[in-house]
Amino acid sequence: MTEPIDDDLGPDESSEALIAVHWREEGYYPPPASFVAQANAADPAILDAFTEDKYPECFNAYADLLDWYKPWHTTLDTSNAPFWKWFVGGELNASYNCVDRHLADKANKAALIWIPEPESEAHAAITYRELYNRVNEVAALLRDFAGLKTGDRVTLHMPMVPELPIVMLACARLGVIHSQVFAGFSGTAAGHRIADSGSNVLITMDGYYRSGDLLDHKIKTDEAVEAAAKEGQTVDKVLVFRRYPGKYSAQTPMVDGRDFFVDELLKDYKGALVEPVSLPAEAPLFLMYTSGTTGRPKGCQHSTGGYLSYVAGTSKYYQDIHPDDTYWCMADIGWITGHSYIVYGPLALGTTSVIYEGTPNYPDPARPWREAVKLGVNIFHTSPTSIRMLRKVGPDEPAKFDYHFKHMTTVGEPIEPQVWRWYYESIGKGEAVIVDTWWQTETGGFLGSTLPGIHAMKPGSCGPAALGIFPVILDEDGNEVPQGSGKAGNICIRNPWPGVFQTIWGQPDRFVSTYFAKYNKDPKSTDWHDWPYFAGDGAVQAADGYFRILGRVDDVINVAGHRLGTKELESAALTVPEVAEAAAVPVVDDIRGRAVEMYVSLKPGYAATPEVEGKVRDAIVTDIGKIARPKNIWIVPDMPKTRSGKIMRRVIAAASNFTDTGDITTLANPEVVEKIRQQVQSTKVAKGEVPRELSETELAEIKHFGSE
Ligand code: WTA
DSSP states (O other), X not given: OOSOOOTTSOHHHHHTTSOBOOOOOOOOBOOOHHHHHHOSXXXXXXXXXXXXXXXXXXXHHHHTTSOOXXXXXXXXXXXXXXXXXXXXXXXXXXXXXXXXXXXXXXXXXXXXXXXXXXXXXXXXXXEHHHHHHHHHHHHHHHHHTSOOOTTOEEEEEOOSSTHHHHHHHHHHHHTOEEXXXXXXXXXXXXXXXXXXXXXXXXXXXXXXXXXXXXXXXXXXXXXXXXXXXXXXXXXXXXXEEOSBTTXXXXXXXXXXXXXXXXXXXGGGGTTOOOOOOOEETTSEEEEEEEOOSSSSOEEEEEEXXXXXXXXXXXXXXXXXXXXXXXXXXXXXXXXXXXXXXIIIHHHHTTOEEEEEOSOTTSSSTTHHHXXXXXXXXXXXXXXXXXXXXXXXXXXXXXXXXXXXXSEEEEESSOOXXXXXXXXXXXXXXXXXXXXXXXXXXXXXXXXXXOOTTTSOBOTTOOBSBOTTOOEEEEOXXXXXXXXXXXXXXXXEESSOOTTSOOEETTOHHHHHHHHTGGGOSOTTOOOGGGOOEEEEEEEEEOTTSOEEEEEESSSEEEETTEEEEHHHHHHHHHTSTTEEEEEEEEXXXXXXXXXXXXXXXXXXXXXXXXXXXXXXXXXXXXXXXXGGOOSEEEEOSOOOBBTTOOBOHHHHHHHHHTOOOOOOTTBSOTHHHHHHHHHHHHHHHHHTOOOOOOOHHHHHHHHHTTOO
């Protein structure tokens, strides 16, 4: 990791990473015969095609799913390790592959179906022909009005509307690198990402619906532009789509000469056609920012050829997408799942991808099932948080609707076996195969999953490694944890794969130090065997080879599948003048998996008041967004610290979660621990917030939180 290992951690503590995690072995569920009969991968021979002796050429089969202007001559170039290059010499265009090439046989088939949140508004189906027209017109506008060219970065801060994939594909057509920031992030958070990526154009929308309200989203633009300016980045143009073209739905004024309505500009580009740019396979396609151990977000840079091949291949074999399927992934396109498995993978395969604007349970928990019936959705993709929520608010709803899923995905967080079973039995009606896909923003596509037509499912385990992925579990010293031993350690991927990100935008050293340095013994080596990829997750492997992911081993809190860095949360809290120190920790939450609790201590002379608490909460919402809003803010007399002054987050995490604080004798101020525990736990008891007994995996995460 980039952070130095704390020298106050005695040998006992660091070796604790190697804990045995015991859980009840779950029984297997075979894939339904009806699924297997039509699966893209039902013949186990595919496993033999991806064994290590066939690596890396095995991945040519994924690249062959695409149309190339120029074939590649080298599948994998490792000469600048660990900056891998895939399909070197090849040239292609992602927009061409997701749009143009489908015109021959699918011109009038729906590429996208958009479900607006208000049920009074009609669905919008966009055929491949229409997508082609709109992508071309927007590409012409980006090139001729906004002045964007190959290699430029542009920041998108768009909600879940079809204009978002249209803009992404228009950028891809030109070789412009898009950086979409989740619409739920604040203007300030968008501004940091604008500055980091060096974008001078921001593309946004005036408003969108969320839980029945038409939100003013344009209000975030001024904050974003201002935050970027503070970091030295000027935004020249803000392109504003309107939720209702011709009618402005936001209250915030447009800035003359900077802000433009896209629907007005597009009138000049009617019927425009833009030739897709032939790009080298390693040309960056997009940046996707994610959180890590330090405050500065990481712009994960994904390639055109490797990434698109990987998402096309995994969409085919793991999502089992056939062109005639109607595929609905409820993730947000503002996250990697949406990029890979709403936009690029499904469209590369020419299927119909459904986009939903709003919240799953609006206006009632039957909403997804009504839509599934209306649209004939047969592949469904969501997160454990949504499943837990739908189970809580509408456990009997799915049975009332006559939809039939052949395939379902869970992604983003560990899923509890009982939640998995409800997904299988109630949402899937026992007819759908489930894939529990483990992967990350950095990895572009799936790393661990069952092959749905071949492997049996096991609730709570993602399954074996994906095709061509060779994981290993290592202990802190780099020794291999025996395979199939059920012992926990750090899961790493031994080999490069086409979907892996190319670098962190503008931070190549951080790319190497965060993901590769930990287990690399020879920084000069150009042999990929010397560069295991450190995923930052704890995992165990059972005797059957299936992996169970335990969660992050770094300072990242996974709230409802959204990665939040403790440093980002803490920096936001520290902007409040009264706050001296801040520490963010995870608390187990029955719906969202984890929630954030924030601990702050105040500068001398300030009293702990509800006002200060409110300021901290507001600062976090302003700097990051509502998703980061802490469940509780605790103003404490002092933070538990090591003798070198490091805040012991695991100790306060234990207070929040009612777990054992562990050994505190090495602390500089052990006496404060009991005070904090009393304060936090007595308040929680009074509020009825005492958590249920934690599972082994939850306990393991809390116990180790922040110990890297
Ligand atoms: C966690 C989301 C358990 C994991 C695609 C990872 C999972 C982080 C799973 C990445 C899963 C993702 N089971 N945990 N199936 N999928 N995770 O970058 O901790 O938003 O490191 O990518 O989510 O989150 P990210």
